[in-house]
Amino acid sequence: MAAMTQWESFLPPIEQVDYYDEMAETQGESGSSPLEVAIIGGGMTGLALAVGLLKRDVNFTLYERADNFGELGVGIHFTPNAERAMAALDPRVLQSYVDIATHAEGGFLTFVDGFHEGKGADPLTSTEETMFQLHVGDGYKACRRCDFVDQLVKHIPPEKVRYQKWLQSIGAQEGRSILTFRDGSKAQADIVVGCDGIRSKVREAMFGSANSCPKAQYSHQLGFRGLVPMDKALAAVGPSKTSNALGHLGPGGFVLTIPLSGVNAMHVEAFVMDSQPWPEIKSESDTQRYVLPATRDEVVASFKDFGPTVQTYVSLLPEKLDKWAVFDMLDAPAPSFSKARMCLAGDAAHASTPNQGAGAGAGMEDALVLAEVLAAVANLPHLDEGAVIAALGVYSEMRHERCQWLVASSRRVAELFTWKDPQYGHNKDKIRCEIEERSHVLWDYDTDGMVKETIAKFKTELERM
Numbered sequence: 394m395a396a397m398t399q400w401e402s403f404l405p406p407i408e409q410v411d412y413y414d415e416m417a418e419t420q421g422e423s424g425s426s427p428l429e430v431a432i433i434g435g436g437m438t439g440l441a442l443a444v445g446l447l448k449r450d451v452n453f454t455l456y457e458r459a460d461n462f463g464e465l466g467v468g469i470h471f472t473p474n475a476e477r478a479m480a481a482l483d484p485r486v487l488q489s490y491v492d493i494a495t496h497a498e499g500g501f502l503t504f505v506d507g508f509h510e511g512k513g514a515d516p517l518t519s520t521e522e523t524m525f526q527l528h529v530g531d532g533y534k535a536c537r538r539c540d541f542v543d544q545l546v547k548h549i550p551p552e553k554v555r556y557q558k559w560l561q562s563i564g565a566q567e568g569r570s571i572l573t574f575r576d577g578s579k580a581q582a583d584i585v586v587g588c589d590g591i592r593s594k595v596r597e598a599m600f601g602s603a604n605s606c607p608k609a610q611y612s613h614q615l616g617f618r619g620l621v622p623m624d625k626a627l628a629a630v631g632p633s634k635t636s637n638a639l640g641h642l643g644p645g646g647f648v649l650t651i652p653l654s655g656v657n658a659m660h661v662e663a664f665v666m667d668s669q670p671w672p673e674i675k676s677e678s679d680t681q682r683y684v685l686p687a688t689r690d691e692v693v694a695s696f697k698d699f700g701p702t703v704q705t706y707v708s709l710l711p712e713k714l715d716k717w718a719v720f721d722m723l724d725a726p727a728p729s730f731s732k733a734r735m736c737l738a739g740d741a742a743h744a745s746t747p748n749q750g751a752g753a754g755a756g757m758e759d760a761l762v763l764a765e766v767l768a769a770v771a772n773l774p775h776l777d778e779g780a781v782i783a784a785l786g787v788y789s790e791m792r793h794e795r796c797q798w799l800v801a802s803s804r805r806v807a808e809l810f811t812w813k814d815p816q817y818g819h820n821k822d823k824i825r826c827e828i829e830e831r832s833h834v835l836w837d838y839d840t841d842g843m844v845k846e847t848i849a850k851f852k853t854e855l856e857r858m
């Protein structure tokens with residue numbers, strides 16, 4: 394066996410990185426480390442990371458620009474890889490989801506032809522042809538975002554959180570990061586993790602705020618979403634179309650309908666491919682223009698050539714809606730997820746279109762790698778700048794390729810859902826084959842292996858120093 398390096402005794406042996414064993418259960422009892430981590434942004438990624446750091450007894454403060462943690466009341470689903478990452482972060486993260494999620498019957502996610510259903514037919518009795526089914530892990534689940542966030546927040550002590558702290562810039566002084574907030578206040582940290590979403594300030598601090606900073610671009614996909622009370626949905630389309638999650642596909646658009654039993658409603662999410670440019674967003678104060686007010690009539694018009702089930706669902710949406718321009722980082726990716734003592738996680742790093750239902754899940758994987766590598770840094774005998782930079786470099790190396798793959802793959806899935814590829818048309822076998830393959834790249838990812846590789850790479854980096 395090779396001799397132990399000076400670092401090795403402070404890092405977990407690779408083969409023992411197992412979050413369900415007793416060692417991991419007691420990891421948080423060894424006393425706090427001097428390392429100070431600043432998490433910027435308390436969306437799902439920042440909150441999950443906070444719980445993961447608490448479990449590993451790594452010091453952090455979470456800065457959120459709003460005066461509370463809020464999420465929309467619309468639905469979210471986590472893919473099987475994300476569930477494994479959530480369990481490994483801290484079983485309470487996964488439990489926060491499972492406890493409040495609706496579990497679909499049969500475990501399948503079903504995609505139907507939402508276009509060729511008999512025109513003028515009664516959606517209560519007509520059927521949409523099944524195009525394909527995806528078997529999702531131990532079953533497809535979904536919950537309301539706000540319910541999941543409410544559960545996560547329960548695990549974070551209030552003294553770890555600073556609300557109304559809108560990060561403005563990051564400077565450096567004597568080897569530490571100096572955070573400046575909009576209210577003029579300042580804070581210090583050894584490591585800054587940007588979980589501050591698609592228009593990340595941390596990303597600007599890393600790569601420059603002018604043209605040099607990679608910015609999310611319009612993906613030419615528009616989203617409309619809302620909840621339809623279950624009694625209305627049942628009365629209009631019947632039980633077979635409301636008991637399970639369905640993707641209704643067709644040319645130029647698609648509609649997802651997901652039952653949320655907790656709120657006794659159907660989550661309806663309608664997407665339209667848009668050839669027009671989105672009005673330019675010039676300044677930070679202009680950012681509300683990613684979401685514009687829309688009306689139900691606009692959605693109904695977009696799906697007027699679809700079958701009666703789709704038409705009925707969109708006609709049940711609330712009269713006044715929001716129209717979301719979906720932006721992603723395909724065309725201008727962040728060159729790296731880390732720079733010096735700063736790094737990016739979640740949408741700040743790799744905002745994606747939602748077509749594989751996996752953006753937040755990728756944030757869970759990010760949070761797991763970060764929690765592990767930051768715990769390894771915190772366990773070192775002294776805080777060493779080189780080790781911090783190496784740790785964040787390993788994090789980026791572990792995450793960058795997979796996340797950029799997801800961003801590209803999710804765009805491709807939109808093409809397949811909307812029958813845009815002339816080679817495929819609406820050939821269900823071809824579409825199923827490719828989507829199945831892409832889904833399994835995502836779902837079957839070895840999250841335990843990811844953690845082991847992270848620690849191994851970090852050890853190698855330390856040995857080189």
Ligand SMILES: Cc1cc2nc3c(=O)[nH]c(=O)nc-3n(C[C@H](O)[C@H](O)[C@H](O)COP(=O)(O)OP(=O)(O)OC[C@H]3O[C@@H](n4cnc5c(N)ncnc54)[C@H](O)[C@@H]3O)c2cc1C
Nearest residue numbers: 434436437438458470560590739740747750751752753754
């Ligand atoms: C229509 C749609 C459907 C989706 N469905 C799914 C799905 O089913 N499954 C899935 O896995 N993903 C899904 N996604 C993707 C998912 O919503 C995102 O990946 C996820 O919400 C990103 O979380 P985040 O915490 O990284 O960022 P955000 O949710 O954007 O959170 C960022 C946080 O940072 C705060 N913040 C921002 N700037 C600052 C600042 N300067 N200072 C301090 N705080 C700041 C914000 O207030 C916010 O709390 C979907 C996306 C869309 C658009």
